[in-house]
Amino acid sequence: MQYNTYVLIKAIYEDVKVDPKTLEPSTVGVKFKMEDISRNAVEEAVRIKEKHGGKAIGLMFGNEQQSIIMREALAMGLDEGIIIKGYSMNDPIYTSQVIYEKLREMPWDILIMGYSSADAYTAQLAPRLSSMLNVPLVGNAVKLEFNEKKVVATKSLDEYMVRIESDVPVVISVAQEINTPRIPPLLQIMAASKKPLKIEEAPPSKGTYYKVLEHKAYVSSRKKIIFEDVNKGVEEISKVLKSS
Amino acid sequence: MITEALCYPEYFNLPRSYMMLAVYLSASLSVVFFFWLLEIRLKNDDVSLREFLTLIFKKYKGWASYLSDVLTHRRLLKDRKTGGISHFFMVYALLLSFIGTLLVAFNQYYEIITGSAIFCGYFFESYSFIMDVVMWVLFASSIGGLVAIYMRRYIVPKRDIVFNSFYLLGFAYLAITGALLESFRINSLGISSYYFFNAMIFNFIKMSYPEYLGIYLTHFELAFILIALIPETSVFHSLLSLTNYLKEERSSGELRKPFDLKEIMEKGTFDVQVGINKTSDIKGFDRLELEACMHCYRCQDVCPAYAAGRPLSPTQLITDLKNGINKDKNIWDFIQEDTIWSCTTCGACVEACPVYIRHTDYIVDSRRALVMNMKLDEKKNTLLLSLSSQENALGLPNQERNSWLSEEGIKKASEVNSVENLLWVGCMGSFDPEARDIVKNFVEVLKKAGIQGDYAYLGEEETCCGDPARRLGEESKFQDLALKNIEIFKKYNVKNIITICPHGYNTFKNEYPKIDPWIKSVKVKHYSEVIQELLEKEKIKVKKSEEVLTIHDPCYLSRHNGITEPQRLVLKKVGNVKEPAHSGKDTFCCGAGGSNYWYEVKESEKISHLRFKELKDTGASTVVVLCPFCNAMLNDASTVLSDGKIKIKDIAEVVKDSLT
Numbered sequence: 001m002q003y004n005t006y007v008l009i010k011a012i013y014e015d016v017k018v019d020p021k022t023l024e025p026s027t028v029g030v031k032f033k034m035e036d037i038s039r040n041a042v043e044e045a046v047r048i049k050e051k052h053g054g055k056a057i058g059l060m061f062g063n064e065q066q067s068i069i070m071r072e073a074l075a076m077g078l079d080e081g082i083i084i085k086g087y088s089m090n091d092p093i094y095t096s097q098v099i100y101e102k103l104r105e106m107p108w109d110i111l112i113m114g115y116s117s118a119d120a121y122t123a124q125l126a127p128r129l130s131s132m133l134n135v136p137l138v139g140n141a142v143k144l145e146f147n148e149k150k151v152v153a154t155k156s157l158d159e160y161m162v163r164i165e166s167d168v169p170v171v172i173s174v175a176q177e178i179n180t181p182r183i184p185p186l187l188q189i190m191a192a193s194k195k196p197l198k199i200e201e202a203p204p205s206k207g208t209y210y211k212v213l214e215h216k217a218y219v220s221s222r223k224k225i226i227f228e229d230v231n232k233g234v235e236e237i238s239k240v241l242k243s244s
Numbered sequence: 245m246i247t248e249a250l251c252y253p254e255y256f257n258l259p260r261s262y263m264m265l266a267v268y269l270s271a272s273l274s275v276v277f278f279f280w281l282l283e284i285r286l287k288n289d290d291v292s293l294r295e296f297l298t299l300i301f302k303k304y305k306g307w308a309s310y311l312s313d314v315l316t317h318r319r320l321l322k323d324r325k326t327g328g329i330s331h332f333f334m335v336y337a338l339l340l341s342f343i344g345t346l347l348v349a350f351n352q353y354y355e356i357i358t359g360s361a362i363f364c365g366y367f368f369e370s371y372s373f374i375m376d377v378v379m380w381v382l383f384a385s386s387i388g389g390l391v392a393i394y395m396r397r398y399i400v401p402k403r404d405i406v407f408n409s410f411y412l413l414g415f416a417y418l419a420i421t422g423a424l425l426e427s428f429r430i431n432s433l434g435i436s437s438y439y440f441f442n443a444m445i446f447n448f449i450k451m452s453y454p455e456y457l458g459i460y461l462t463h464f465e466l467a468f469i470l471i472a473l474i475p476e477t478s479v480f481h482s483l484l485s486l487t488n489y490l491k492e493e494r495s496s497g498e499l500r501k502p503f504d505l506k507e508i509m510e511k512g513t514f515d516v517q518v519g520i521n522k523t524s525d526i527k528g529f530d531r532l533e534l535e536a537c538m539h540c541y542r543c544q545d546v547c548p549a550y551a552a553g554r555p556l557s558p559t560q561l562i563t564d565l566k567n568g569i570n571k572d573k574n575i576w577d578f579i580q581e582d583t584i585w586s587c588t589t590c591g592a593c594v595e596a597c598p599v600y601i602r603h604t605d606y607i608v609d610s611r612r613a614l615v616m617n618m619k620l621d622e623k624k625n626t627l628l629l630s631l632s633s634q635e636n637a638l639g640l641p642n643q644e645r646n647s648w649l650s651e652e653g654i655k656k657a658s659e660v661n662s663v664e665n666l667l668w669v670g671c672m673g674s675f676d677p678e679a680r681d682i683v684k685n686f687v688e689v690l691k692k693a694g695i696q697g698d699y700a701y702l703g704e705e706e707t708c709c710g711d712p713a714r715r716l717g718e719e720s721k722f723q724d725l726a727l728k729n730i731e732i733f734k735k736y737n738v739k740n741i742i743t744i745c746p747h748g749y750n751t752f753k754n755e756y757p758k759i760d761p762w763i764k765s766v767k768v769k770h771y772s773e774v775i776q777e778l779l780e781k782e783k784i785k786v787k788k789s790e791e792v793l794t795i796h797d798p799c800y801l802s803r804h805n806g807i808t809e810p811q812r813l814v815l816k817k818v819g820n821v822k823e824p825a826h827s828g829k830d831t832f833c834c835g836a837g838g839s840n841y842w843y844e845v846k847e848s849e850k851i852s853h854l855r856f857k858e859l860k861d862t863g864a865s866t867v868v869v870l871c872p873f874c875n876a877m878l879n880d881a882s883t884v885l886s887d888g889k890i891k892i893k894d895i896a897e898v899v900k901d902s903l904t
Binding site: 015031033180182183186188191193 | 503505508509514515516518615616618619620621622625628629632633634641643718719720721724
């Protein structure tokens with residue numbers, strides 16, 4: 001059976017500079033990159049398509065400037081990309097609403113995404129969408145096997161590996177261990193500009209439930225002790241550790 | 245001398261005009277068949293006879309150096325000397341036989357025109373002596389060739405074994421029959437002289453005239469048949485080695501450029517075929533290049549990856565590609581990916597190959613296919629991600645990159661209008677603590693000479709030179725980085741680039757000109773050359789110690805770019821230099837080149853360990869390196885194998901410590 005797979009992709013900042021005085025992050029001139037586990041989700045979506053046929057479509061709630069990220073995902077093997085404009089801050093309630101509005105318009109079989117994004121770590125999107133779309137949730141999967149209208153997923157828990165079966169359509173969140181994502185060369189990313197990429201407007205937010213009160217880097221004070229004699233290093237370090 | 249009157253007894257009682265007709269008809273047929281078979285053979289590889297001949301004659305300027313290589317047998321006599329000597333004798337025996345034939349022909353026309361022969365007397369007798377010797381040489385080397393075929397029986401395709409064996413037996417037959425025919429003629433004339441010693445040896449064979457005639461006809465007909473058959477046999481390697489030699493004008497450090505990224509971006513034609521996935525992706529003269537391989541194993545003998553037990557034998561790889569060339573096979577059905585990743589692109593195989601095959605071209609092209617197919621493991625992917633995200637090989641943020649250099653009196657490029665000497669610090673020099681020490685020591689040397697103010701650095705604007713991307717097979721990223729870097733060099737009107745790393749040196753010098761010819765106006769120097777110049781101009785002085793030093797020449801400096809002298813001139817002034825088994829252009833890789841520093845391949849012994857043992861065997865207490873990658877690799881090897889007792893020092897450190 002062929003599947004229509006949608007994969008959620010998030011763009012996050014590459015590396016945020018920290019102002020040493022205020023300890024606040026500065027994103028001026030900082031590039032975007034594909035969020036780490038989104039990359040695994042894209043890889044899995046492409047693998048499903050390669051194995052079973054069907055279509056793999058990227059869905060991103062972000063902005064136009066992040067289209068290079070979607071192009072990278074298209075270069076990895078997605079067939080189409082959709083960017084929904086209007087992302088301003090991390091708000092899983094609004095994001096899930098935007099994705100829900102989009103997906104309810106069209107037929108799909110699998111909605112796949114990273115378990116949690118590497119910038120906000122809320123891990124809310126999959127359960128919220130599962131509930132809103134009224135389909136089963138397979139969370140934190142490390143292995144997926146599809147057979148007709150069923151999927152068998154392996155989940156990694158602290159001490160156990162659990163295999164669960166679910167019906168398709170299904171919402172799946174994946175863990176980073178699920179695969180090693182392919183990295184497209186620049187030429188493939190450029191070539192992906194020929195693949196269909198739609199940019200759409202997001203429906204208006206129904207209200208903000210979150211407010212960022214403070215955003216600061218950790219204060220890290222270093223002892224700045226330098227040991228010149230490498231042979232005595234272990235001894236000296238253990239002394240310092242014991243005394244602190 | 246026997247008698248003044250003795251001349252070459254041409255045709256020996258046979259009617260000259262009929263014989264001439266027979267010989268020239270056969271010769272003409274032989275030439276016609278030669279070109280016919282040549283055309284068929286070339287067509288098989290999508291090369292027309294015209295293209296083939298055009299290449300040979302258009303690039304006539306390369307003939308002299310090619311011939312000097314072939315006539316001296318430089319590459320063949322370097323390793324595997326028994327085979328090399330046998331080949332040497334074979335080539336010279338054939339050459340002298342050919343000259344003998346030309347002399348006979350010339351003599352014939354001369355006699356027809358003037359009525360008197362010139363291949364007479366002392367001239368004839370001495371060349372007859374030479375030909376008598378040549379006969380034995382040709383016979384022995386043909387047998388040697390058969391032995392070589394037998395020894396290579398597991399790698400040489402069966403068809404080639406049969407064909408080449410018959411061919412060599414043909415040579416042996418020509419040698420023996422040539423001697424028999426000459427002996428018959430000389431003995432019939434009743435001459436007994438050491439000039440014709442074969443006649444004395446074969447005097448016991450009593451041949452009738454019809455027998456002589458029979459042998460005579462088979463002798464020259466076979467010779468013509470063998471000439472006609474050249475394109476269909478492995479002897480064709482003699483011609484292919486010429487086209488291989490002439491077709492590439494790239495230095496060994498320069499890789500092929502499969503596409504032009506700038507052009508692709510302008511035209512929007514991204515759908516280009518890159519790399520080798522199928523044997524049919526190898527085209528034209530590249531197919532002929534592979535077909536020149538005679539399985540001599542010289543490339544395998546010098547390959548560090550093979551020596552380390554990695555799954556790469558350059559001989560086997562080229563043979564596999566060669567055997568698959570007419571079958572349109574998927575190369576990944578018969579070549580392991582790790583075979584392709586085992587190569588450090590050190591170029592030892594290319595330098596050793598007597599028929600000028602560039603193994604690394606095929607290896608990097610295969611890598612390019614794997615990159616396009618996105619079939620890399622995690623470590624290689626990490627390198628690609630580092631290069632795309634931070635544009636440096638270590639994937640570290642470029643903020644404040646090398647800002648410490650300002651405190652040392654090196655100017656930041658963005659603070660000056662024009663840069664005379666750009667100090668290209670490189671990814672390792674910028675981010676690796678040990679490599680940073682190399683830069684620090686070099687700066688100390690510059691400060692001692694009082695010229696640190698003449699240098700500038702790029703800081704945050706410095707990215708990767710592109711070497712790791714290109715050698716990993718990510719050509720588009722390499723060209724992207726090169727284009728950006730060239731724009732920066734233009735912006736600052738850079739006149740000289742001084743690199744710490746030989747990889748940057750090589751890529752700026754040999755590869756950037758194909759990206760933008762503007763860079764040819766920029767002089768690229770390795771810092772060892774700068775140190776040598778400073779010493780020569782007495783801008784710095786060093787004291788000599790009794791310390792025994794050995795030099796590890798980096799492949800990308802010494803083999804690919806021939807820089808072997810500056811480091812020796814410098815080090816001889818500071819200590820006693822002892823050369824390792826492999827040095828200068830014949831250096832042995834440290835194991836890091838060809839992006840190998842960034843990933844791992846299964847091996848029975850590390851390449852760096854093999855090299856370190858060689859260096860240690862010199863008895864030197866210090867190994868001097870000239871590359872941040874060699875430095876890292878050999879430092880690890882020294883820690884493991886000598887508990888760090890053998891010191892690995894960079895040339896800048898050695899010089900800085902010896903400054904007076």
